[in-house]
Amino acid sequence: MTSSETIRDTANHLATASAGRREQAVRAAVEQGLIGTGEPVTGLLDVEGIRNSAAELRHAFEETTAPGTPVLHAFAVKAGSLVPVLRLLAAEGLGCEVASPGELALARAAGVPASRTVLDSPAKTTDELREALGLGIAVNADNPQELERIDALVGNEPAPAPIGLRVNPQVGAGSIEALSTATATSKFGVALRDEGARDRVVRAYLDRPWMTRLHAHVGSQGVALERMADGVRETYELAEEINAAAGRQQIDTVNIGGGLPVNFASDEATPTFHDYARVLRDTVPGLFDGRYGLITEFGRSLLAKHGLVLARVEYAKSAGGRPIAVTHAGAQLATRTVYAPDAWPIRVACFDSAGRPKQGPPVVQDVAGPCCFAGDLVAEGRELPMLEAGDLAALLDTGAYYFSHHFAYNSLPRPAVHGFRTDPEAPGGVRFAPARSAQTTAEIVAESGGEHRDALVRHL
Ligand SMILES: *Cc1c(COP(=O)(O)O)cnc(C)c1O
Numbered sequence: 001m002t003s004s005e006t007i008r009d010t011a012n013h014l015a016t017a018s019a020g021r022r023e024q025a026v027r028a029a030v031e032q033g034l035i036g037t038g039e040p041v042t043g044l045l046d047v048e049g050i051r052n053s054a055a056e057l058r059h060a061f062e063e064t065t066a067p068g069t070p071v072l073h074a075f076a077v078k079a080g081s082l083v084p085v086l087r088l089l090a091a092e093g094l095g096c097e098v099a100s101p102g103e104l105a106l107a108r109a110a111g112v113p114a115s116r117t118v119l120d121s122p123a124k125t126t127d128e129l130r131e132a133l134g135l136g137i138a139v140n141a142d143n144p145q146e147l148e149r150i151d152a153l154v155g156n157e158p159a160p161a162p163i164g165l166r167v168n169p170q171v172g173a174g175s176i177e178a179l180s181t182a183t184a185t186s187k188f189g190v191a192l193r194d195e196g197a198r199d200r201v202v203r204a205y206l207d208r209p210w211m212t213r214l215h216a217h218v219g220s221q222g223v224a225l226e227r228m229a230d231g232v233r234e235t236y237e238l239a240e241e242i243n244a245a246a247g248r249q250q251i252d253t254v255n256i257g258g259g260l261p262v263n264f265a266s267d268e269a270t271p272t273f274h275d276y277a278r279v280l281r282d283t284v285p286g287l288f289d290g291r292y293g294l295i296t297e298f299g300r301s302l303l304a305k306h307g308l309v310l311a312r313v314e315y316a317k318s319a320g321g322r323p324i325a326v327t328h329a330g331a332q333l334a335t336r337t338v339y340a341p342d343a344w345p346i347r348v349a350c351f352d353s354a355g356r357p358k359q360g361p362p363v364v365q366d367v368a369g370p371c372c373f374a375g376d377l378v379a380e381g382r383e384l385p386m387l388e389a390g391d392l393a394a395l396l397d398t399g400a401y402y403f404s405h406h407f408a409y410n411s412l413p414r415p416a417v418h419g420f421r422t423d424p425e426a427p428g429g430v431r432f433a434p435a436r437s438a439q440t441t442a443e444i445v446a447e448s449g450g451e452h453r454d455a456l457v458r459h460l
Helices: 003-031 045-063 085-092 101-109 124-133 143-156 197-207 225-246 273-283 301-308 334-337 441-447
Strands: 041-046 071-076 095-098 117-119 137-142 165-168 212-216 253-255 293-296 307-318 322-328 346-352 362-367 376-383 392-395 417-422 429-437
Touching: 003 041, 003 045, 003 225, 003 307, 003 392, 003 429, 041 045, 041 301, 041 429, 045 071, 045 085, 045 293, 045 301, 045 441, 085 095, 085 101, 085 429, 095 101, 101 117, 101 124, 124 137, 124 143, 137 143, 137 212, 143 334, 165 197, 165 376, 197 225, 197 392, 212 225, 212 417, 273 346, 301 307, 334 376, 346 376, 376 429
Parallel strands: 041 417, 071 095, 071 293, 095 117, 117 137, 137 165, 165 212, 212 253, 253 293, 322 362
Antiparallel strands: 041 307, 307 322, 307 392, 346 392, 362 376, 417 429
């Protein structure tokens, strides 16, 4: 077998193993009472799967970079904003890419050191910049106005942390407009192809000898690998141009962003990190010859396949001849899928009340959530084994951007999230550990202004 066949074979093997662990975990979650009448919805995370993906990412770049090249894989915290998840990834050697004070606090709570954290948001306040630089966290400025704020903070001192500028190579959109960061009119970074912009960027670096990094983030769901690699090539060429103008290796690190697309159609994790690293090395060999350190910022591709939402079917009804399973997972957990079903279709797997995979002929049905609006469907007209009250609907590939991005519609609570790993010693062969507790109704009241109950009638 060629090495790419070996990788493909390993990917298939991992996909089958991952599906096997998932089925075992659903069964064990029922047996151990993590899902049922008292807990009608819960999130599950496959810790072994996450570790495998992190290891695959590390290997892919170890294999493609010159020996000794510093590479930091900074996990994009927004894709899975749970402290234990960040801690797990840190244990696998990853850092964090943060884009808000909240995300920075999560990374710090997880014990991720400043030297492995990168701050990237498009709307940083002066206070945020001061805090980040004070902590020694690398900052990528989004635009020239932000650079001026940083100038004022740095003054004539040596920069307290690595500082870079985000550019938009404007290589074009992918298939999902809302996620395409490199369009001509994207809100992110300095638009490189705009008139005079490139020269202004080079000048900005020459004026600031302490600016040592260059940042772009082209990829996302729906963007082809070749387009992502084109964006990285443009970024690399700019780094070369700046270094030539400076007469030294001023830019020592290129931050190539993230965004490997995820396959939501089957268990196979394609494209792989190896696929992408190879396309990158073939497209931009100079970036891999050891002169530049690299920072990556993958999010979705590290977690998506390793999480699922498990929801009880509360009622199974029929309307206009269409069977409808009313479950406890809808727009509050699968917000993008419900509002943009064509861009974000997800797989639904059906289990009986004991957590066994449901058999039976496929029946066209809707899988609905608990929210009080008609469009709250996670699957519409889908062929699935007939779901009945008490069954479980599993929303697959929801480990990134789903349960970590709760949408408080109808004041529905954030569900618990449990990490799991197989363990022959544990009941049902699966051991669980909490990654987040379920939100209580008392917490919902507190978050909803409960302490200010009389404010509007008494104080105004
Ligand atoms: C969201 C984001 C990422 C990660 O994108 P994924 O599609 O989740 O991998 C990386 N870098 C930046 C700057 C981002 O905003």
